[in-house]
Amino acid sequence: MSTPQGFHHVEINVHDLTRTKSFYGWLMAELGFDLFQEWDKGISYKCGSAYLVFTQTEAKYREFSFHRKHTGLNHLAFWAKSRAHVEHLRVQLNENKVPFLYDNDYPFAGGEGHYALFFEDPDRIKIEIVAPR
Template structure:
């Protein structure tokens, strides 16, 4: 099977590498990713042929904060079955990590399939979708 057209990798600059590493080391491992690379200013996790890279933002750019409604990336969405969504929801609650759209959870996506929405340490929205 050809890999043409499949996503190779995504690189995301983060404001605090340690906080992001703690968060993504938990979350991505729950999704079946494995640590792929690690160096002074970054790390990556890989699943099959796709990997996500997280790099410490340079000091001179740290004053420019991220907002998902501005031009650029809005959110990352991952396929998750209902059981994984339930497990992640419980773990987020145990960590006291805010769940977005809690009043409509787990159907905040407007369809009759469960989804989970939350933010990473830089407020990048994460979606886990069972549809």
């Protein structure tokens, strides 16, 4: 029996769980994640042995919003299946009026040969979708 390696899970507090569910529901499915758990204060999506959890921030802690430039999480990066998959997601996000980051440098904003799409979720967490080489 081997011991799993890598991330077990990542948990992110969100300002509005309903809005987060709406945003991530289709995106996680597109990226190969399945709905794993759902309860009144949270939801999680699983891919392989790792999962991503979103929980409702308690009211007393909602005064300050997230910003990726502060100490802590900068962004989440996910694998796409292909460059065509990145393009498909770009169309879907655009139809949902999700603003892109670094759009003038798309698809190589992450550097030469790094084919990726960058955008923000409803809490302004930066998301990167990377195509395999």
